[in-house]
Amino acid sequence: MSRPRRDPRAERQSHDVGATGSRPRYDRSQPLPGRAGVPPIVAPARSGMTTQPQPAKPELRIVDEPAFLVFAVVEAPGGRLSRFDRQVLGAARLLADAGDGGAGVVAIASHSVEGLGEAGADRVLLFTAEAMPGTVAKALRQTVDALSPRHVLFAETGDSADLARRLAIALDEPLLANVEHLTSRQAVRAIRNGRAEIAATPPRLISLGEDRIKPYEAAPCEARALALDTAPHNDDPAILSVEFIPGDPASLALSETDFVVSAGNGVSDFAAFRDLATHLRATPGASRVVCDAGLMPRAAQVGASGTVLSADCYFALGISGAPQHLQGIAGCEHVIAVNTDLHAAMIERAGLAIVQDAQLVMPALLQLLRGGER
Amino acid sequence: MKTTVLLSHARHPVSDRPQLSRLEAQAIALAAEVDEAPSGLHAGRNETGVVAALGHGLTALDRLDLADTTDPLSALAAFLTRQRFDLILAGRRGEGGHETGLLPYRLAAILGLPILADAVAITPGAAVETLVVDQAMAKGARRRVTIRLPAIVTVHPLAPPPRPFAYGPMRRGTIRRHPVDGSANAADLDTAEERPHRLRPKLMRQSAGQAAGANLYVDPTPEEAARLILAYLEANGIRRYGPLNDR
Ligand SMILES: Cc1cc2nc3c(=O)[nH]c(=O)nc-3n(C[C@H](O)[C@H](O)[C@H](O)COP(=O)(O)OP(=O)(O)OC[C@H]3O[C@@H](n4cnc5c(N)ncnc54)[C@H](O)[C@@H]3O)c2cc1C
Ligand SMILES: Nc1ncnc2c1ncn2[C@@H]1O[C@H](COP(=O)(O)O)[C@@H](O)[C@H]1O
Numbered sequence A: 001m002s003r004p005r006r007d008p009r010a011e012r013q014s015h016d017v018g019a020t021g022s023r024p025r026y027d028r029s030q031p032l033p034g035r036a037g038v039p040p041i042v043a044p045a046r047s048g049m050t051t052q053p054q055p056a057k058p059e060l061r062i063v064d065e066p067a068f069l070v071f072a073v074v075e076a077p078g079g080r081l082s083r084f085d086r087q088v089l090g091a092a093r094l095l096a097d098a099g100d101g102g103a104g105v106v107a108i109a110s111h112s113v114e115g116l117g118e119a120g121a122d123r124v125l126l127f128t129a130e131a132m133p134g135t136v137a138k139a140l141r142q143t144v145d146a147l148s149p150r151h152v153l154f155a156e157t158g159d160s161a162d163l164a165r166r167l168a169i170a171l172d173e174p175l176l177a178n179v180e181h182l183t184s185r186q187a188v189r190a191i192r193n194g195r196a197e198i199a200a201t202p203p204r205l206i207s208l209g210e211d212r213i214k215p216y217e218a219a220p221c222e223a224r225a226l227a228l229d230t231a232p233h234n235d236d237p238a239i240l241s242v243e244f245i246p247g248d249p250a251s252l253a254l255s256e257t258d259f260v261v262s263a264g265n266g267v268s269d270f271a272a273f274r275d276l277a278t279h280l281r282a283t284p285g286a287s288r289v290v291c292d293a294g295l296m297p298r299a300a301q302v303g304a305s306g307t308v309l310s311a312d313c314y315f316a317l318g319i320s321g322a323p324q325h326l327q328g329i330a331g332c333e334h335v336i337a338v339n340t341d342l343h344a345a346m347i348e349r350a351g352l353a354i355v356q357d358a359q360l361v362m363p364a365l366l367q368l369l370r371g372g373e374r
Numbered sequence B: 001m002k003t004t005v006l007l008s009h010a011r012h013p014v015s016d017r018p019q020l021s022r023l024e025a026q027a028i029a030l031a032a033e034v035d036e037a038p039s040g041l042h043a044g045r046n047e048t049g050v051v052a053a054l055g056h057g058l059t060a061l062d063r064l065d066l067a068d069t070t071d072p073l074s075a076l077a078a079f080l081t082r083q084r085f086d087l088i089l090a091g092r093r094g095e096g097g098h099e100t101g102l103l104p105y106r107l108a109a110i111l112g113l114p115i116l117a118d119a120v121a122i123t124p125g126a127a128v129e130t131l132v133v134d135q136a137m138a139k140g141a142r143r144r145v146t147i148r149l150p151a152i153v154t155v156h157p158l159a160p161p162p163r164p165f166a167y168g169p170m171r172r173g174t175i176r177r178h179p180v181d182g183s184a185n186a187a188d189l190d191t192a193e194e195r196p197h198r199l200r201p202k203l204m205r206q207s208a209g210q211a212a213g214a215n216l217y218v219d220p221t222p223e224e225a226a227r228l229i230l231a232y233l234e235a236n237g238i239r240r241y242g243p244l245n246d247r
Helices: A010-013 A083-096 A133-147 A160-173 A270-280 A288-290 A323-328 A345-349 A360-369 B022-034 B073-083 B103-111 B166-174 B222-236
Strands: A069-073 A104-109 A123-126 A152-156 A175-182 A187-191 A195-202 A204-206 A224-226 A238-244 A259-263 A284-285 A312-315 A334-341 A352-354 B003-007 B038-042 B060-063 B085-090 B115-124 B128-135 B142-148 B151-155 B175-180 B193-194 B216-217
Touching: A010 A160, A069 A083, A069 A133, A083 A104, A083 A152, A083 A175, A104 A133, A104 B073, A133 A160, A133 A259, A152 A160, A160 A175, A160 A204, A160 B103, A160 B115, A259 A270, A270 A360, A284 A288, A312 A323, A312 A360, A323 A345, A334 A345, A334 B222, A345 A352, A352 B222, A360 B222, B003 B022, B003 B073, B022 B115, B022 B151, B038 B073, B060 B073, B073 B103, B085 B103, B103 B115, B103 B151, B115 B142, B128 B151, B175 B216, B216 B222
Parallel strands: A069 A104, A069 A152, A104 A123, A123 A224, A152 A204, A175 A204, A259 A284, A259 A312, A312 A334, A334 A352, A352 B216, B003 B038, B003 B085, B038 B060, B060 B175, B085 B151, B115 B151
Antiparallel strands: A175 A187, A187 A195, A195 B193, A238 B142, B115 B128, B128 B142
8 A cells, every 4th residue: 555556558658759640669778767766657646647656756646625534642751752652653644545535643642752754743743751651641632632632552571561551541542452453444452462453443542562563654744732721740649759760771682672782693892882781772682602701791692592582783793693692683773784705695795794803893893982083 | 568459350362261460560670669568459259370470479369359340440549548558669551451441530539649660679768758760761771760669559560570480389378358248339340342453564664665675775985884884873863973974
């Protein structure tokens, strides 16, 4: 639905040299528009076939008078949308574009977030940062009463899941929790340890399971800010104090962290490696060879017989990329490899591959991170 | 601090036998931090699964005798109102039932208690009748909330592991069975139509659209390599390293 379709007719038309005469003439030596860099032709509407290639930058998608609203609550730790947040927005877009379309997606965040438009939000509603879920739920309830959205979507994790349940109680409406399949007509969730499932037409309150619904990828939306008339502030008498303690990557478990820097057999200076991990604010990991040699604790081993990571980013120093090791990082979106061997499997897997001696790159990185001159 | 742990009818994911949910076993370990004799509360006919809770550190178990198909909410609320616990611990979501995780919130609404989710550690507060709860947040962060008791707290899977099971304490523990007077106030659980579960693959987490070798640098100087790496980390929003932004 979101991927542009090839249109063979339009492609043929674009080769037409427009010769006068009874037979059409085509010049096939011209490159096809829609290949190699030029965005592909989107199937034009039935009437009036045009062969103009689309402009390279997709234009902004603007919904001025939304037919109805779909709320998507995003958490966006650190002001950036996580993969899960994008999925929630993708699901909201899916419900908003269903049927006659023309609906608006309102992203609800507690602090300003970048990239909401690209992720599919037409409007943005900001609550104050550091509000507890209880107070956010109150404010959200007022907003729901004022704007009466058709759906409110949450991520089934952390504060979002908490908020979903508080709102369900406040509105006295059912919540379809941990949905694993969603279309505009049906939402399905598993029950009884995944032995059975229940399906329903999407209710108002839905919380989504992770990695279930595709993020939105088509033209960016405008993400216009909406004014909020009552800013929530913590006024719950039962809550006496709130303190936020940021996570320390060095002490996090490998399975919980979002960024791992890992040493393999190509690293010999482990003091520098640990120092680097601290300065990068990453969790240190290692390949099995290093753990076997006792240079790093066994708990740090990444791979099939170690920890399978759920991190976003993996930085491999001197690791060849054996299949057992690569299994452990299959879920990592960004991989950086530093290796002296151009043909190492890790170099092939990496999004940024650097063929260089790890012993030289580590001090250079450290110097840069310590604020030394470039 | 008078503490109770709510125990659901959990079922083993493979054998489907009744068992103690791991999360509730973790809740027992948390309860034992603040109360030397925590008790448990279960509403249901069957106690084969939940008795294991006595072996994990509970001293007593209250069971409200209720058919498994009825909604335990009103019976639990009535019992909790009578008993006046300072702290009520519950799991984040049940296992093997409807798994909505709404029950603690509904209880909180009926009893008029504050509720905090995702606890990984609890300690008594400095003042009396207060509790310090560490809530698990994304990326290993914690939110330390001081709350006035009585309260309901749900437990996160990252809480400390359950205490080891011991058979003797399980045999010695007391089980108090309470009849529920009349099923008039117990509504049946909503029975949406169930059908066999169909496995649906999750989205792949592979990196999107990275042509191999597109970002390959052979023998850059170490300084250049370092700069490339930090630029990549910042461009993809992994970390921000402050003043390095002005490359
Ligand atoms: C059943 C089984 C399970 C296994 N499970 C795991 C597992 O869970 N995790 C795991 O990691 N392994 C596992 N292994 C081992 C795995 O097969 C590899 O042996 C191991 O991952 C190799 O580790 P390495 O890449 O650090 O070492 P090597 O294969 O020795 O690679 C070292 C790399 O460093 C490069 N290099 C050398 N010097 C430098 C330098 N100065 N600068 C930069 N680069 C340099 C080399 O070019 C080479 O690519 C398992 C094996 C088996 C049989
Ligand atoms: N029958 C029950 N008796 C006691 N506690 C329960 C019962 N059912 C659920 N709970 C508690 O409520 C939590 C959430 O359950 P649920 O709302 O069913 O997902 C569980 O982890 C238990 O702590």
